[in-house]
Amino acid sequence: xxxxxxxxxxxxxxxxxxxxxxxxxxxxxxxxxxxxxxxxxxxxxxxxxxxxxxxxxxxxxxxxxxxxxxxxxxxxxxxxxxxxxxxxxxxxxxxxxxxxxxxxxxxxxxxxxxxxxxxxxxxxxxxxxxxxxxxxxxxxxxxxxxxxxxxxxxxxxxxxxxxxxxxxxxxxxxxxxxxxxxxxxxxxxxxxxxxxxxxxxxxxxxxxxxxxxxxxxxxxxxxxxxxxxxxxxxxxxxxxxxxxxxxxxxxxxxxxxxxxxxxxxxxxxxxxxxxxxxxxxxxxxxxxxxxxxxxxxxxxxxxxxxxxxxxxxxxxxx
Amino acid sequence: xxxxxxxxxxxxxxxxxxxxxxxxxxxxxxxxxxxxxxxxxxxxxxxxxxxxxxxxxxxxxxxxxxxxxxxxxxxxxxxxxxxxxxxxxxxxxxxxxxxxxxxxxxxxxxxxxxxxxxxxxxxxxxxxxxxxxxxxxxxxxxxxxxxxxxxxxxxxxxxxxxxxxxxxxxxxxxxxxxxxxxxxxxxxxxxxxxxxxxxxxxxxxxxxxxxxxxxxxxxxxxxxxxxxxxxxxxxxxxxxxxxxxxxxxxxxxxxxxxxxxxxxxxxxxxxxxxxxxxxxxxxxxxxxxxxxxxxxxxxxxxxxxxxxxxxxxxxxxx
Numbered sequence: 002x003x004x005x006x007x008x009x010x011x012x013x014x015x016x017x018x019x020x021x022x023x024x025x026x027x028x029x030x031x032x033x034x035x036x037x038x039x040x041x042x043x044x045x046x047x048x049x050x051x052x053x054x055x056x057x058x059x060x061x062x063x064x065x066x067x068x069x070x071x072x073x074x075x076x077x078x079x080x081x082x083x084x085x086x087x088x089x090x091x092x093x094x095x096x097x098x099x100x101x102x103x104x105x106x107x108x109x110x111x112x113x114x115x116x117x118x119x120x121x122x123x124x125x126x127x128x129x130x131x132x133x134x135x136x137x138x139x140x141x142x143x144x145x146x147x148x149x150x151x152x153x154x155x156x157x158x159x160x161x162x163x164x165x166x167x168x169x170x171x172x173x174x175x176x177x178x179x180x181x182x183x184x185x186x187x188x189x190x191x192x193x194x195x196x197x198x199x200x201x202x203x204x205x206x207x208x209x210x211x212x213x214x215x216x217x218x219x220x221x222x223x224x225x226x227x228x229x230x231x232x233x234x235x236x237x238x239x240x241x242x243x244x245x246x247x248x249x250x251x252x253x254x255x256x257x258x259x260x261x262x263x264x265x266x267x268x269x270x271x272x273x274x275x276x277x278x279x280x281x282x283x284x285x286x287x288x289x290x291x292x293x294x295x296x297x298x299x300x301x302x303x304x305x306x307x308x309x310x311x312x313x314x315x316x317x318x319x
Numbered sequence: 320x321x322x323x324x325x326x327x328x329x330x331x332x333x334x335x336x337x338x339x340x341x342x343x344x345x346x347x348x349x350x351x352x353x354x355x356x357x358x359x360x361x362x363x364x365x366x367x368x369x370x371x372x373x374x375x376x377x378x379x380x381x382x383x384x385x386x387x388x389x390x391x392x393x394x395x396x397x398x399x400x401x402x403x404x405x406x407x408x409x410x411x412x413x414x415x416x417x418x419x420x421x422x423x424x425x426x427x428x429x430x431x432x433x434x435x436x437x438x439x440x441x442x443x444x445x446x447x448x449x450x451x452x453x454x455x456x457x458x459x460x461x462x463x464x465x466x467x468x469x470x471x472x473x474x475x476x477x478x479x480x481x482x483x484x485x486x487x488x489x490x491x492x493x494x495x496x497x498x499x500x501x502x503x504x505x506x507x508x509x510x511x512x513x514x515x516x517x518x519x520x521x522x523x524x525x526x527x528x529x530x531x532x533x534x535x536x537x538x539x540x541x542x543x544x545x546x547x548x549x550x551x552x553x554x555x556x557x558x559x560x561x562x563x564x565x566x567x568x569x570x571x572x573x574x575x576x577x578x579x580x581x582x583x584x585x586x587x588x589x590x591x592x593x594x595x596x597x598x599x600x601x602x603x604x605x606x607x608x609x610x611x612x613x614x615x616x617x618x619x620x621x622x623x624x625x626x627x628x629x630x631x632x633x634x635x636x637x
Binding site (some may be wrong): 075152158159162163173191192193195196197198222223224225227228230231232262265269272273274302303304307309310312 | 630
């Protein structure tokens with residue numbers, strides 16, 4: 002998602018770091034609250050314009066997010082950072098709104114089977130939840146009103162349902178806009194997308210909802226994450242989600258790697274001459290905090306092994 | 320490289336498997352000759368139209384290829400397979416020609432520093448070597464004449480020299496065509512390329528030498544291998560090199576992964592509706608032979624962990 006506040010340098014592609022939410026969501030080890038805070042601060046210090054800092058899910062469902070309010074409250078004190086939280090439902094939105102999170106993201110599965118498994122609602126029931134969250138937002142005083150993103154998940158296929166028709170994705174995206182969502186992001190939740198499909202689907206969504214199309218979110222389950230990011234950019238998307246060290250892994254694909262790897266994405270974009278605003282060395286420092294805080298977890302990333310190419314100076318020099 | 324003989328099914332993108340050459344070149348363990356033969360047969364049985372089976376380098380330089388003649392001779396008996404061998408110089412070409420290898424590839428570095436390190440010649444001396452190999456070919460009776468590919472290496476940057484000017488790549492490609500090379504391939508030997516650069520450089524080479532531009536060859540050192548393959552296709556290339564299990568690794572980047580991973584490339588292309596002629600299950604059987612034959616080596620690949628998506632039927636269904 003875009004929505005960064007007060008970014009100082011020009012950014013061509015806005016990376017939203019989702020590791021503290023999507024990454025930790027799939028990690029068995031509980032990351033200490035202080036470590037989460039330090040990690041998020043390091044990510045922000047590296048220049049990432051936006052961070053999805055937690056999920057306001059029921060802690061009985063995912064214990065990792067039992068400290069969501071404390072983590073989010075701390076992140077809100079970081080200057081020039083767009084703080085996002087995932088909310089699975091109205092109750093989560095209420096909790097996030099209470100502490101003033103300015104941007105909420107509600108997942109809406111394009112697959113009925115995934116919707117029932119993920120949020121125990123049909124797709125239309127989850128769209129109704131979006132309507133309820135918008136209504137909640139509209140009751141708040143103007144200075145406390147949050148932005149709401151509809152994250153269309155399993156948009157490129159589903160491990161439970163298999164194929165997901167493009168028409169279903171377009172219907173949900175259009176419905177979300179009609180319900181007054183501020184933005185719509187499109188997610189390959191299970192790592193099924195390929196670059197051709199990404200170009201086609203995102204171009205179709207763009208035709209359907211125009212500038213309300215915000216970020217694309219890919220998993221690297223089958224190694225196509227970066228190729229899909231390039232395809233998304235070609236389709237006119239300028240905001241991408243990714244996760245430091247590719248933290249995450251998909252619970253439906255054991256052993257498979259997780260989200261698009263932030264370090265690798267930053268390197269690719271900067272080497273293509275697309276400015277991300279991210280300082281690579283500081284990003285690797287944030288990685289060190291992460292690795293030290295989650296002993297035993299699986300981390301990914303090519304740049305962490307290979308380093309930058311000789312004489313690499315980023316987008317400014319590209 | 321393309322150049323497959325007698326392929327039965329229509330192929331949109333021709334994959335040249337370079338594992339037995341580029342992969343093994345960077346592996347410390349000697350792979351038994353019989354295992355090499357069995358692996359190559361399994362790769363061919365999976366439908367790969369072309370395999371670079373060995374290097375006719377001086378065995379004192381790379382002991383892995385001390386059995387090059389035996390391995391190549393065996394591969395030449397496989398029906399419907401385009402057999403390629405790397406030759407670093409005229410002497411290698413003579414050895415390959417003696418046993419009737421129909422397609423030779425000569426590396427020509429675009430970086431002077433890499434050229435001296437790799438073949439102990441300047442770029443122009445290596446171009447002269449190409450001329451000598453063409454002259455050798457022309458002395459042979461027509462039925463024994465091989466095709467000769469000029470592989471422009473370090474075309475996207477060099478670990479020794481740093482930047483490699485595009486003009487140098489274009490000059491070598493044009494010179495190779497003038498010297499009567501049958502084709503030219505463009506290689507990112509050290510994993511520096513990015514998709515924007517790939518599109519620009521390959522389009523420029525295509526303008527310079529037209530259909531003589533054959534394959535693109537990428538390493539996955541920084542995780543951009545598949546994204547670069549998509550960019551190459553967009554630039555009009557229809558032949559790609561890759562290596563089963565990403566075997567290889569770059570000697571200049573310890574710990575970094577090697578060539579583009581064949582299994583992942585096949586999956587990506589087929590999922591994009593581009594036919595490769597490769598049977599995925601049989602390809603994974605070839606991988607098992609490789610893994611069993613090189614204990615202790617490092618293998619890569621997302622598909623080997625994740626498996627195909629639910630209901631995946633390849634390009635025919637895409």
